[in-house]
Amino acid sequence: MPVFPRFTALAESLPPTVPFVGPEAQERTRGARFIARLGANESGFGPAPSVIEAMEQQAGLSWRYGDPENHDLRERLGAHLGLAPDRIVVGEGIDGLLGLIVRLIVEPGTPVVTSLGAYPTFNFHVAGFGGRLVGVPYRDDHEDLDGLLAAVKRENAPLVYLSNPDNPMGTWHSAAAISRFAAALPETTLLVLDEAYSETAPVSALPDIAALADMPNVLRFRTFSKAYGLAGQRIGYVFGNRETVSRFDRVRNHFGVNRLGQVAALAAIEDQAWLSHVIALVVASRDQIGDIVRGHGLKPLPSATNFVAIDCGGDGARARTIMDGLVSRGVFIRMPGVAPLNRCIRVSTGPEVEIDIFEQALVEVMAELNGL
Amino acid sequence: MPVFPRFTALAESLPPTVPFVGPEAQERTRGARFIARLGANESGFGPAPSVIEAMEQQAGLSWRYGDPENHDLRERLGAHLGLAPDRIVVGEGIDGLLGLIVRLIVEPGTPVVTSLGAYPTFNFHVAGFGGRLVGVPYRDDHEDLDGLLAAVKRENAPLVYLSNPDNPMGTWHSAAAISRFAAALPETTLLVLDEAYSETAPVSALPDIAALADMPNVLRFRTFSKAYGLAGQRIGYVFGNRETVSRFDRVRNHFGVNRLGQVAALAAIEDQAWLSHVIALVVASRDQIGDIVRGHGLKPLPSATNFVAIDCGGDGARARTIMDGLVSRGVFIRMPGVAPLNRCIRVSTGPEVEIDIFEQALVEVMAELNGL
Structure with missing residues (x-):
């Protein structure tokens, strides 16, 4: 089938890549739903x-x-x-x-x-x-x-x-x-x-x-x-x-x-009261994520956001292994795409039930990584 | 205050005009709400x-x-x-x-x-x-x-x-x-x-x-x-x-x-049943609008849409007078912007209560126009 020949030269030069693959697409690829949604810095605490x-x-x-x-x-x-x-x-x-x-x-x-x-x-x-x-x-x-x-x-x-x-x-x-x-x-x-x-x-x-x-x-x-x-x-x-x-x-x-x-x-x-409530939850969630990852020898970066970047103490391959391990266990997270940032994974704050899921999955992933 | 000097030449050449002034802006200008919303070809019959x-x-x-x-x-x-x-x-x-x-x-x-x-x-x-x-x-x-x-x-x-x-x-x-x-x-x-x-x-x-x-x-x-x-x-x-x-x-x-x-x-x-229901209402509403305007010597154009274009039997000024008369009575409608289409006004189909309001306003507008 021929291609319409008069798209602009600029349009024709652009790659088909997209900025982010959404979690729903990843779920379709995996053939399973995520059980924790901590990858897009959404607010799992919800709107007011x-x-x-x-x-x-x-x-x-x-x-x-x-x-x-x-x-x-x-x-x-x-x-x-x-x-x-x-x-x-x-x-x-x-x-x-x-x-x-x-x-x-x-x-x-x-x-x-x-x-x-x-x-x-x-x-x-x-x-x-x-x-x-x-x-x-x-x-x-x-x-x-x-x-x-x-x-x-x-x-x-x-x-x-x-x-x-x-x-x-x-x-x-x-x-x-x-x-x-x-x-x-x-x-x-x-x-x-x-x-x-x-x-x-x-x-x-x-x-x-x-x-x-x-x-x-x-x-x-x-x-x-x-x-x-x-x-x-x-x-x-x-x-x-x-x-x-x-x-x-x-x-x-x-x-x-x-x-x-x-x-x-x-x-x-x-509803600024709800906003204040959520901010307090975000701060607590950041602290909780920090505690969890420090327990595995990983290093949480200080954060002023609703997520935590976590230095996995190696190169991009190590961080990717950890991210992939989490994703394969149903925990949607992301990581930076460029070195040296890509020594980190990025975990959004969220409700305790999802952070608990992250914690349990991380235990398994780190055990596997450490050959236990 | 200076203007940022490096917008593209194209951006700087564009006028500040917008395609449509919304009904809310018209309400703010009028200082009063519309009592019938028949100007944007929305479906007043609502979603299912x-x-x-x-x-x-x-x-x-x-x-x-x-x-x-x-x-x-x-x-x-x-x-x-x-x-x-x-x-x-x-x-x-x-x-x-x-x-x-x-x-x-x-x-x-x-x-x-x-x-x-x-x-x-x-x-x-x-x-x-x-x-x-x-x-x-x-x-x-x-x-x-x-x-x-x-x-x-x-x-x-x-x-x-x-x-x-x-x-x-x-x-x-x-x-x-x-x-x-x-x-x-x-x-x-x-x-x-x-x-x-x-x-x-x-x-x-x-x-x-x-x-x-x-x-x-x-x-x-x-x-x-x-x-x-x-x-x-x-x-x-x-x-x-x-x-x-x-x-x-x-x-x-x-x-x-x-x-x-x-x-x-x-x-x-x-919910295709709702769609069929709405389409029947649209057809009935088109007919009703047609009957109303014919009663004033105006000519409804055949329509395959959810609105009726109405030939007001004159030039753009006459149609505009009728539109303005309706708008000033709280009936939001629009009209084509270019001759010879602008001899028409355009009225969206909608719930009977709104069509009734349109009808009553039109009686007044046409009486005024005819010097009665």
Whole structure:
């Protein structure tokens, strides 16, 4: 069968690879369900009961398109952040918004700086628009701010990606360090500051909203997918300088955000008590995971996120063996894809029953690994 | 405040206009809620009770990302259509999928053929990727297949848009005419066949799935937003030639589809009895709208959709006066934006209570218009 001959040269050059293989696909390959779901940094603690109730109440109105302006949600987020609503855009998760900012800046050949082993979906979008990725190694398991800045200047890159707290390592920089990095960037370089894990981070890791809000070259991305427990609803948002933020409206899928997601996110912001409850559970779960793995001689990295990166004390092959052993026992986890980060596995926090399953599986995996 | 200086030239050239102003924005401008929502071709008959129940049951699992492969939904759609699942891609509504196919084919300057006054969101995407829109006038309120074909050949266009049944006029072509059109296209032109309103169309208007399924240059787009009553969930799908369809995976937002939307769409396909019920209601509602407007000397166009285009018997100004009169009375409707289509208003079918509100408002509007 012939191929349609007029896809763009860029489209034809792209590989069929995807950023992540989902757990459902892995289940289909395995022929069995996972018994613990600790691989995608979802919140197994769930959304707030008040959020679930709001969604149940509004399910029958799903025949209506959601408000394409996301007005009420932006108003509420604005009040929460202390920003005017026209400095905020809501999209189909941070992933969707990352695709848009890349589209607005990247053309074939445009250099884009990120860290080697950082978020693959950002890289997917950069490749999808023909950008040239410039990867900077992590330093001591942190994104290397000096290295990123040097690469930006060397390459005259218009776009740099930084996640704080970091995924996949869970580490973080101080608010002061982030602010210094932003201020040191050339005015011709836009900082994508991915703060997906902001809710579980110490306050000292997050620059004041006002501190960066007016800079035309800084955008901050946040989400309801992590601590708020709404990954399935696909609600991310970006905020910053009004003029910069306004560019999203020129290209976004205006009716792309689902209505129940808007409902859920609005209800979620209102329930800060649930958020505090979840954050306490995340902290306890991080500690529990740390205790478990230390008992096997593995080293948990400090984390400001809802997951723990665990140094398995060897190379990528050793970590992969441990991950594969866990996965084969029904425990869905992931690991970083690039050395030296790939000496680690990455385990999401979650309900005790799932952490117990992880613990039992790890006992078996480590026994097997140690030839016992 | 300075503007970030390195958005692409294309991004900087785009206007801030949006394809549609939503009813919620109109409500905010009016300072009052609409009392009838008949402007966006949503299904006021709602999703099936079985669908609402499935959504309620699964709301608590919204902490999970949806399966990025949309596997179960594609399997079910495949069984429904008689196609292998790898010939189907699910996206954030047809709107989202239209953006992707445009991205895969259109570069700055690429000619793209559509009908003058056809779906504005397609045009928005074409403009967003720098394409050059070539508009073909409707003929007798139908999209002009001969005219579209001639324009495609004249412009050597790689992409042509056709909706069948048509929005905003509600008219349709026969399956045979559509198939002939597809076969007559150059192999270097891809047909975007938008069948958003397929469920309410006569069977004779829809080419057999198999008839076009292997053509590398035909893609058919369908949705759960119309007859299935799930506009808010943002679930559209595209199907056709395997190789052509596979290109979407290279650029789509893999985790962009919300999980409850997947749940709802799966449940909706299962409940074909509800779909039949809704279709009967749509037909009755179309007839009722027709009777109402004929009583005022207005002319309803034949419709294969869930709305009725109504020829107001004058020019765009007259139709706009009638629309504005209805809107000011709390009845949300829309009208085509381009002459000569804009002699019409467009009224969605809906529950009798809303059609009654439309009827009463129309009495007042026509009395005012006729100076009574």
